[in-house]
Amino acid sequence: MFFLSELEQTLRLPPYLLNQPLNEAIKGELDSLFLDKVIEKLGLCISVYDIRSIDGGLIFPGDGASTYTVRFRLVMFRPFVGEVISARLKESTKDGLRLSLGFFDDIYVPVPLLASPNHSEPDPGHKDGVRWVWEYEGENYPIDGTDEIRFRVHNVDYPPIPLEHGKDSDQKDSEQKDLKPFAPMVVTGSIDADGLGPISWWV
């Protein structure tokens, strides 16, 4: 689930940080730059692991701040295909399930990857909500949000950043409010195998 990645960054340290020890100031800047952000192909940055080297400290003409070249390692959340992860149900719709890990919410299990055979019934609790039920040997096993759901990672996608919706915003204002916020990293999971799905099915 978690990997280390080594990066190098040219960092400009603003003068108001000059009274702090160099290591802390650089770590603070790296935190604000990378924490909780997605880097394409590397995953979601969880934390700065360590700082390997700090070079430079040059001051460019006309600038009051010093610039450093820093090499450091980040802890990245990057699930690999085939990994089994435990998550909680966030919402259940006619397109499938959406699962959440607390720090990461964009995990989707589309209908073809649900345990088959199955059927769906409208959920009285939520508007537009659908509850999925697995049929196995005559018994019905519903997927509800009570316990953790184990899924296997099928695919990890980094969709490109969409272009501005700005131009047509006057006419399409009402549609814009329904648009989901852009997800830079999307994990597709599958629960179509023995041992996957809510833990209560197997224990």
Added chain:
Amino acid sequence: MKIVEANAGALTNFEVLDLLRSRGAGKDPTRVIASVSPSEFKVFDYLEQTPACNQTGEIVHKFVDECKKYDLAKAEILNVLNMRPSSAVEVYTIIEECDSRMDEKIDEYVETIVRSLPPHPSHM
């Protein structure tokens, strides 16, 4: 920004939890004083729910040694450490081609897991 090495090593859930704990994540009830940001706290909360919350460095090392005789891939050992399967069904999902590679040894392996790795406190 330049990527020097995209994959400098895999980390188990336990190692990330240990890193956050060493920064004081577990000890601070106010969650403001420790040098841990709110997003890191979310990861900490998630990891405390997994079996990694009970593991220690020695347990992990000993378990990896015991896995050597089953000829498993590193990713599979990582998965087992993170998930702590307690039955054969759960091991089938983690290990590819379980039937051909493990056949009879699967029960022995499940026993090794249950013996060496502590279960999550809420599952006891």
